[in-house]
Amino acid sequence: MARSLFWLAFLGAAATLAVVPEFFGEQAEPLAMPRSPLPAAVARSTPDTAPVPTALPEAAVPAADLFASQSWYVAPPPPPAMAAAPPPPPVRPTAPPLPFTFIGKLDDRQQLQVFLLRGEQVLVVREGDLIDKTYKVKRIDPERMTLVYLPLDIAQTLAVGSAL
Numbered sequence: 001m002a003r004s005l006f007w008l009a010f011l012g013a014a015a016t017l018a019v020v021p022e023f024f025g026e027q028a029e030p031l032a033m034p035r036s037p038l039p040a041a042v043a044r045s046t047p048d049t050a051p052v053p054t055a056l057p058e059a060a061v062p063a064a065d066l067f068a069s070q071s072w073y074v075a076p077p078p079p080p081a082m083a084a085a086p087p088p089p090p091v092r093p094t095a096p097p098l099p100f101t102f103i104g105k106l107d108d109r110q111q112l113q114v115f116l117l118r119g120e121q122v123l124v125v126r127e128g129d130l131i132d133k134t135y136k137v138k139r140i141d142p143e144r145m146t147l148v149y150l151p152l153d154i155a156q157t158l159a160v161g162s163a164l
Contacts, residue, residue, distance in 0.1 A: 093152055094152075094154065095149035095152055095154040095156055096149075098147065098156055098158055099118050099119075100116040100117065100118050100123070100147075100158060101116065101117040101118075102114065102115075102116060102117075102145075102158060102159065102160050102161065103115045103116065103117050103122070105140075105160055105161065111126050111127065112126070112127075112140045112142075113125070113126055114126075114137075114140055114145055114160055116158075125137050126140070127139060127140050131147075133150065134149065134150055134151070135147045135148065135149060135150065136148045136150060138155065140160070141160075142160075142162070143159065143160065143161065143162060144157045144158065144159055144160060145157065145158045145160045
C-alpha cells in the first residue's frame with residue numbers, strides 16, 4: 001500500500017510540475033523581422049490600393065537552430081609552390097658504333113697497315129687515311145687503332161690484336 005501511495009504522489013507531483021509553468025510562466029515575445037520603410041514616392045503614388053500587411057505570421061519568424069551541426073574540420077594549407085626544375089642539360093651527341101671489323105694487320109717496316117671489313121668490302125688503311133669522308137685514321141698502335149668520326153669530331157678506338 002505504501003508503495004502505491006508513493007507512486008500516486010510521485011505521478012501527481014510530476015503532472016503538477018508539467019501543467020503549472022504554462023499558467024504562471026513568462027510569455028516569450030516572438031522575434032520580429034526588421035521592417036524597411038517604404039520610400040515616400042512609392043507610398044504617395046499608390047493611395048488607392050489596399051494597405052500592405054507589414055506583420056509577418058508567427059510561423060515565418062526565424063528561431064535559432066538549437067541543434068545546428070558544427071564542423072571542426074580545418075582545411076589543410078595549400079601545398080607550397082614548387083620551383084620549376086631547370087631543364088636538363090642538352091644531351092651531347094655521340095658517334096655511331098664503328099661499322100668496321102678488324103681482320104688483320106701488316107707491318108712492312110715503313111708503316112703499319114690494317115685490314116678492315118665493312119659489310120662485304122675489305123679496306124686497307126694507314127695512319128692519316130680518310131674513309132668515305134666520314135672517318136679519319138688518326139693513329140695506329142700495335143694493340144688499338146684510333147679513328148675520328150668527322151661530323152662530330154669524336155675519337156673512337158678499335159682493337160687490332162696484340163703487338164707483333
